[in-house]
Amino acid sequence: MRVEHAVRELGYIRHGAARALSMRQSHAIGAIIPTVDNATRASKVAALQKRCRERGYNVLLALFEYDLELELVQCRNLIEAGVDGLMLEGELHHPALYQLMEKRGIPFVNTAIYDPRSPHPNIGFDNQAAAARLTEHLLDLGHRVFAMIAGPNQVSDRASGRVKGVRRALAARGLDLPAERTIEGPYRVQQGRQGLRALMGGEPRPTAIVCGNDVLAFGALLEAQALGCRVPQDLSIAGFDDLDWASQLPPGLTTMALPAWEIGQLAADHLIDSIAGQTVTHSTEVEVRLILRGSTGPAPES
Amino acid sequence: MRVEHAVRELGYIRHGAARALSMRQSHAIGAIIPTVDNATRASKVAALQKRCRERGYNVLLALFEYDLELELVQCRNLIEAGVDGLMLEGELHHPALYQLMEKRGIPFVNTAIYDPRSPHPNIGFDNQAAAARLTEHLLDLGHRVFAMIAGPNQVSDRASGRVKGVRRALAARGLDLPAERTIEGPYRVQQGRQGLRALMGGEPRPTAIVCGNDVLAFGALLEAQALGCRVPQDLSIAGFDDLDWASQLPPGLTTMALPAWEIGQLAADHLIDSIAGQTVTHSTEVEVRLILRGSTGPAPES
DNA sequence: ATGAAAGCGCTAACAT
DNA sequence: ATGTTAGCGCTTTCAT
Numbered sequence: 001m002r003v004e005h006a007v008r009e010l011g012y013i014r015h016g017a018a019r020a021l022s023m024r025q026s027h028a029i030g031a032i033i034p035t036v037d038n039a040t041r042a043s044k045v046a047a048l049q050k051r052c053r054e055r056g057y058n059v060l061l062a063l064f065e066y067d068l069e070l071e072l073v074q075c076r077n078l079i080e081a082g083v084d085g086l087m088l089e090g091e092l093h094h095p096a097l098y099q100l101m102e103k104r105g106i107p108f109v110n111t112a113i114y115d116p117r118s119p120h121p122n123i124g125f126d127n128q129a130a131a132a133r134l135t136e137h138l139l140d141l142g143h144r145v146f147a148m149i150a151g152p153n154q155v156s157d158r159a160s161g162r163v164k165g166v167r168r169a170l171a172a173r174g175l176d177l178p179a180e181r182t183i184e185g186p187y188r189v190q191q192g193r194q195g196l197r198a199l200m201g202g203e204p205r206p207t208a209i210v211c212g213n214d215v216l217a218f219g220a221l222l223e224a225q226a227l228g229c230r231v232p233q234d235l236s237i238a239g240f241d242d243l244d245w246a247s248q249l250p251p252g253l254t255t256m257a258l259p260a261w262e263i264g265q266l267a268a269d270h271l272i273d274s275i276a277g278q279t280v281t282h283s284t285e286v287e288v289r290l291i292l293r294g295s296t297g298p299a300p301e302s
Numbered sequence: 303m304r305v306e307h308a309v310r311e312l313g314y315i316r317h318g319a320a321r322a323l324s325m326r327q328s329h330a331i332g333a334i335i336p337t338v339d340n341a342t343r344a345s346k347v348a349a350l351q352k353r354c355r356e357r358g359y360n361v362l363l364a365l366f367e368y369d370l371e372l373e374l375v376q377c378r379n380l381i382e383a384g385v386d387g388l389m390l391e392g393e394l395h396h397p398a399l400y401q402l403m404e405k406r407g408i409p410f411v412n413t414a415i416y417d418p419r420s421p422h423p424n425i426g427f428d429n430q431a432a433a434a435r436l437t438e439h440l441l442d443l444g445h446r447v448f449a450m451i452a453g454p455n456q457v458s459d460r461a462s463g464r465v466k467g468v469r470r471a472l473a474a475r476g477l478d479l480p481a482e483r484t485i486e487g488p489y490r491v492q493q494g495r496q497g498l499r500a501l502m503g504g505e506p507r508p509t510a511i512v513c514g515n516d517v518l519a520f521g522a523l524l525e526a527q528a529l530g531c532r533v534p535q536d537l538s539i540a541g542f543d544d545l546d547w548a549s550q551l552p553p554g555l556t557t558m559a560l561p562a563w564e565i566g567q568l569a570a571d572h573l574i575d576s577i578a579g580q581t582v583t584h585s586t587e588v589e590v591r592l593i594l595r596g597s598t599g600p601a602p603e604s
Numbered sequence: 605a606t607g608a609a610a611g612c613g614c615t616a617a618c619a620t
Numbered sequence: 621a622t623g624t625t626a627g628c629g630c631t632t633t634c635a636t
Contacts, residue, residue: 013378013381013382014382014630015323015384015628015629016319016328016383016384016630017318017320017322017323017328017384017629017630018319018323018612018629018630018631019629019630019631020612021317021319021320021323021611021612021613021614021628021629022611022612022629022630022631023630023631023632024612026318026319027383028362028383035344035348036338036344036347036348037341037345037348038344039339042337042338042344045338045363046337046338046339046365049363049365050365053364053379058364058379058380059362059363059364060330060360060363061351061361061363062351062355062361063348063351074355076315077355078360079315080316080317080318081318081329081330081360082317082318082319100313103313188546189546189547189550190550193550215546215547219547222550222551222552225552226552244492244517245491245517245520245521248491248492248495248521248524250524250527316613316614317612317613317614319614320612320615320628321613321614321615322614322628323612323614323615323627323628323630324613324614324615324616324627324628325614325615325616325628326628605636606635607634607635607636608634608635609632609633609634609635610631610632610633610634611631611632611633612629612630612631612632613628614627614628615626615627615628616625616626616627617624617625617626617627618623618624618625619622619623619624619625620622620623620624
């Protein structure tokens with residue numbers, strides 16, 4: 001009837017649940033991430049959200065605080081809410097989560113990692129390779145005694161991948177990163193400070209410190225300054241993310257820029273295409289860029 | 303039948319859309335915010351999400367990038383998705399958005415503002431009063447020439463409220479904040495830098511700068527250092543938020559701590575209680591705290 | 605082209 | 621207590 005048509009003009013809004021029930025599609029994408037307190041992740045989520053909206057999808061957000069059990073619970077939640085697809089972070093998930101997704105046939109994609117040999121679809125970059133590249137830069141500058149202030153590598157394969165990458169690059173030149181020069185902890189400025197303080201109290205003193213991200217690097221930089229340690233003359237510091245302020249800090253932070261926005265966008269497209277039954281690329285690599293700034297320099301003469 | 307019961311044990315997950323259709327409740331809360339690239343907002347969203355989860359609700363996230371038209375579109379989207387309640391930010395929304403919510407009888411709450419006289423429910427603090435308090439602190443330190451590096455006050459009533467608060471406190475002492483010493487822009491470090499540079503090039507030079515948030519204050523601090531301007535001896539700088547690193551920056555940033563986590567939690571409770579038909583407090587004030595650190599000090603002798 | 609009807613998977617009200 | 625049934629508002633299929 002044309003009565004309906006008139007009604008639709010005037011503030012009619014479809015009933016999504018009825019539509020979802022009838023169509024077996026909710027037009028919602030779920031995203032399960034550890035936290036949102038990080039600008040890089042925020043960017044990824046924003047891109048996901050924007051792209052989803054453009055293609056008629058809503059985003060359901062769930063946080064799991066690096067707790068794999070909670071992640072599983074959140075996954076069940078989102079499935080109950082009817083999400084048609086799911087964006088996850090990293091490769092390390094509860095086995096039951098993978099089972100659940102496969103059994104239900106819900107498209108999902110692991111992000112912020114790139115591994116073409118993984119059985120699960122992924123979009124991101126090779127954390128190990130990125131960390132290795134950063135380390136090689138420092139090796140080329142003549143550094144031989146390295147330390148790392150890593151992220152939560154017990155619970156994040158991205159964080160542990162970066163540690164492995166540093167180790168790999170060092171091993172290739174016959175060097176190593178001993179456990180006592182590898183600090184692990186949350187991505188907080190204060191953690192970076194404490195980490196640096198601990199490292200500089202040890203023997204031998206590192207001349208190059210790779211940090212798990214820019215927040216940790218910022219903390220390390222602040223503490224170095226507080227200790228009267230000149231960066232980069234006495235100590236080189238590098239991070240990951242290339243946050244807003246990384247270029248602004250004196251002396252400018254050397255860091256790996258990670259295209260978070262692009263990952264979020266690609267994840268949205270991957271999921272929505274996959275829902276539509278299209279074949280999607282299993283593994284997509286995005287480009288990281290090594291941004292050289294003043295916080296890294298030649299190793300001091302010993 | 304007891305067959306069902308057995309089935310339920312083994313990985314049965316309710317069909318949310320069917321449930322929503324039948325119960326006329328989706329058990330989803332929507333949140334429309336400008337961006338997520340800010341730690342304070344991230345904290346609010348995280349708290350909302352956590353509390354909602356605890357009470358059996360999911361969170362649908364939508365961003366509007368300070369565009370009121372887009373906010374309205376997102377609102378329609380979320381209504382279509384069936385949200386039972388909506389968390390908004392600030393008081394300034396598209397009139398049609400308010401109409402829509404009222405017409406549909408969907409509970410909503412404006413956050414990050416506190417105004418008991420507003421017709422709309424709100425949870426937060428009085429931005430004007432908070433800014434005034436910060437300004438009074440600077441007045442008490444003897445400052446007479448003020449400047450402000452404000453947030454996007456064309457599109458954010460929180461940002462413009464802070465400007466008004468500074469003006470009010472100054473007016474109470476017979477001082478003013480002229481337009482040429484009021485910079486307005488996005489919450490970016492670089493904006494803070496540029497703002498400070500512009501302000502220090504003017505006449506008379508301000509001795510106290512109130513920034514719309516800590517990110518701007520950080521930029522201002524960096525630029526002051528770059529200009530060889532000592533903080534706080536030559537210039538006092540203050541912000542809003544008390545982010546993670548505000549205490550870590552030398553000389554320590556004086557700032558208003560805003561209880562974002564608490565706001566998110568209260569918003570979740572407000573909405574869920576309201577959905578349950580309980581009477582909820584119309585206006586809830588959370589406490590801000592003035593955190594005094596090294597970036598503010600006595601006005602220089604002139 | 606337009607209208608009628610079945611059914612999506614649940615909940616709630618009902619009947620046994 | 622247990623089982624049966626109507627109906628939520630859409631989409632899709634089928635009949636006119």
